[in-house]
Amino acid sequence: MSAASIESISEFLLHAGTNFRVLDLGRGLDELDTQTFLEIEGAQMPAPKPRQQHAWFAIVFWNTQAATQHYIWFLKLPLDERGLVVSASRNHFLQIIIDALGSSLADDTENAQTLPDNPYSFVPPQRLMAQTNAKIKQMLSLPASSGFDLAKNYIQAPGVQDWQQIPVQGIADLAYQLDGELGDTVADRFSALAPAFRDALMESCEVVPVSESLFRAFESVLYTPDGLNLSALRGLALPVRDTRVCSVIDDVLQYDGLDIDTLSVLAARHFTQLDAQRIKLFFEQAARVDEVTRMQGALFQGFFADLVQVPALRSQVLGVLRDDARSSRLSSAIGALFSQTQQVK
Template identity: 50%
Template sequence: MSANSINSISEFLLHAGTEYQVFDLGRRLEATDNQTFLEIENGSAYAPYPRQQHAWFGIVFWNKNASTQHYIWFVKLPLDEQGLVVTAARNHFLEIITDALGQSVAEDTQKAETLPDNPYSFVPNQSQLAQFNALVKNKLNQPLSEEAQKVEAYIQAPQLVDWQQIPMQSVADFVHSFNTHPKRDVLEKAITSNISLYSDVFLNTLMEMSESVSLPKGLVAMYLSEIDKNDDINLAALRGTSDATFNPAINSKLLDLLKDEKSLRLDILSVIAARHYEQMEPLVLSAFLEQSAVVDEKEAHNGTLFAGFFSDLVQIPKLRRLVLTLLRSDAHSHVLGSAFKQLFVQARK
């Protein structure tokens, strides 16, 4: 097999005799059907969850006729200004894998996961990797870690279980199986009732592992109350309230937060941009960009911080029109207007 005989990553995997499942690791962890992935990698469909001008994927593949072994590639592909995959980069990655592997994937050898160094592979951080593993198990009907039962036990009786014996992966496994759990209602009630009894470390891990899971209203409300419960902002709670659809309660909370000086921090703005794009109707979008402009000026970034957030959000298909409409509007504050003018100045350089 050579790079000249295949035209996509999808085709390579099929020709190599594997079955595969693709997961988007951009702004959310989401399973992506194979046809959609093919259209995205071919540049005929927009990457739905772009991050840092790239599309991020975890590709799980296996040859069920050879063994039960599953392999994973973590691949990031650069996007053009419109948010479409740069196919020349995709083709370069194809050349790398075909030169390195030939047909060894079909032979089910360990070489399948050990690609040579290349600019398209990445390693997820510990939190994202735990969530990814949990999602893969859930999607492929694989068994959860045995330690997930300890999570359930601790949630119901925190006084009787040592939370320090519960690994992050087990919390992720529990969260990703929560919506189909036979005792979901009982566990939800236990979480809201026992919240004051949980270790801060455990509670923050629970909330962080929830950032790509649709939660019941009761848990969403609890997480929202944790965001600014104290003087500081709880980033885990802010991440955990991420939702795949517009949620009025989350939207309202974000609008209040973005009107507060507490949100004048890069880490807070980064979480909102990365996890709460679904809540960015015109009011929240405008408030977010205004806070970004204030932080940029306050920390003397000379427009680079604001430009980074702007270019990041404008590549999201659902936000592109809103962002460009706001850019062309005259109905915004002096601070935001100045930031937009600086964008045009930078664009001309």
């Protein structure tokens, strides 16, 4: 196998004798069909959920002749100003893996799990790693981790099972099992669960649509005497526009204690709820926090650069630039944005 004969990561994996599935990790955890991934990596369509000017993927693969062991590549590819994968970077990654592995992937899959040092692989944080593993198990009908039983036992008998013995992976696996009776049990006993366990479970649910009863349970702990519970805000995330979530976001955007972390959660997990009006208010708040924290425009510019690359939001984000009714604070932030852009050029 040579670099000249292989034109995509998808083609490499197929020629190397593997089956594979792809997850988009940009703003959630979404499976991509093989054709969509091929078009994204080939710069034929923009990355649907980019983050920090990159497309983020988890590629799980296994030997077609021995499907008992699965391996994952975590991969981030830089995007151009149109949100398209930079082809030169994708080709560079291809060259790296072909030089290192040749055509031996199917025969030596375990060694293929560890790629040579390269600028495109990344190690996800513990929570995202656990969420990805849980999603893959669901996709491929694999058994949950042993920690799942510990988490389930704790839910059913909080006074018996020690929640501190439950691993993060067990809680992530639990999040994918809450669409039935177990979810109702969690909602009914939510107030009896340890706050730290509740937070970990809500964070795991940020990539899983939850039932109405769980939604209300999470919402009940959103506001605390110490401020917003960002774990609850994460847990309320949904992949599509939802009137319940929109109502929550409207309240949060008016919250006096809005800070960088809250804005980050809104941008990363609730972007699907951001219509033109909410985007404008989001940037108003970003400009305010930027002033308060004396970040000299860096916070506002970072959020703008991030959200303008999301295809579903691009027109609304650009619309903020043309809005004559914006505040003087927002106008100043936009002026600084243009000034910074010209300096970079």
